[in-house]
Amino acid sequence: MEPQLEHTVADGVATVVISNPAKRNAMTAGMWRALPPLLDELAADRGVRALVLTGAGPTFCAGADISSLRAPGPGEDPQALAVAAEEALAAFPKPTLAAVRGYCVGGGCQLAAACDLRFAEEGASFGITPAKLGIVYASSSTRRLTALVGPSTAKYLLFSAELIDSARALRTGLVDEVLPAGELDKRVAEFTRVLTTRSQLTQAAAKEFADGRTDRDAHWGEQARGSGDTAEGVAAFLERRTPRFGWTASG
Numbered sequence: 487m488e489p490q491l492e493h494t495v496a497d498g499v500a501t502v503v504i505s506n507p508a509k510r511n512a513m514t515a516g517m518w519r520a521l522p523p524l525l526d527e528l529a530a531d532r533g534v535r536a537l538v539l540t541g542a543g544p545t546f547c548a549g550a551d552i553s554s555l556r557a558p559g560p561g562e563d564p565q566a567l568a569v570a571a572e573e574a575l576a577a578f579p580k581p582t583l584a585a586v587r588g589y590c591v592g593g594g595c596q597l598a599a600a601c602d603l604r605f606a607e608e609g610a611s612f613g614i615t616p617a618k619l620g621i622v623y624a625s626s627s628t629r630r631l632t633a634l635v636g637p638s639t640a641k642y643l644l645f646s647a648e649l650i651d652s653a654r655a656l657r658t659g660l661v662d663e664v665l666p667a668g669e670l671d672k673r674v675a676e677f678t679r680v681l682t683t684r685s686q687l688t689q690a691a692a693k694e695f696a697d698g699r700t701d702r703d704a705h706w707g708e709q710a711r712g713s714g715d716t717a718e719g720v721a722a723f724l725e726r727r728t729p730r731f732g733w734t735a736s737g
Contacts, residue, residue: 490506504597510548513551518564522574525578535581538678540586540587546584569627585605599660606670608665609652614647634659687733
């Protein structure tokens, strides 16, 4: 099977699957290039309200395909491809969640860190390994990792290139939930179902603010006044029913 990014959309949730089983779902140059336009397509789809990134089979992603580092294509910078994919994922305007089982290493951990949330199965392993390859980890990627886990843990991971288990990843903030074996998919489905019922207006504004963009208060205030979401949310609460929010992230 050729390495590829598979995707489906069902019940408001887009699922993107990293599929390269022969190399533990390592990301090839073609896969890095394919991710930003795929994300653009899914962001423009009004039927998509949340996105899940996961790996095929028992592994999330073992990193970049090392052969692409040894023999990059003409004029190609493998690290730049990875950073562009990471930034596209971080900029996705709707909630994103990495569903992690098995290895989440190198470029795989880079992608997981670019998601808004990370749920992992017990037994998952995490690591960022440029120190094994003599690579300078991108400043944007380093800042994102540091924002998640703090300077000390970021330095531990980057200095040593050692793997940590799911318990330590949870304790340090690298993941948000750890699920027993066999329960990850169920929990991800339940949680994303909740996300699809919530206000996209609230989610989109919160995502920008949490990611450090604080210059758009006026924009989001205008969006709120024109959306009808607040009136609908209050009415639904008083009437004890599920709200039907109308604002969409692509609108």
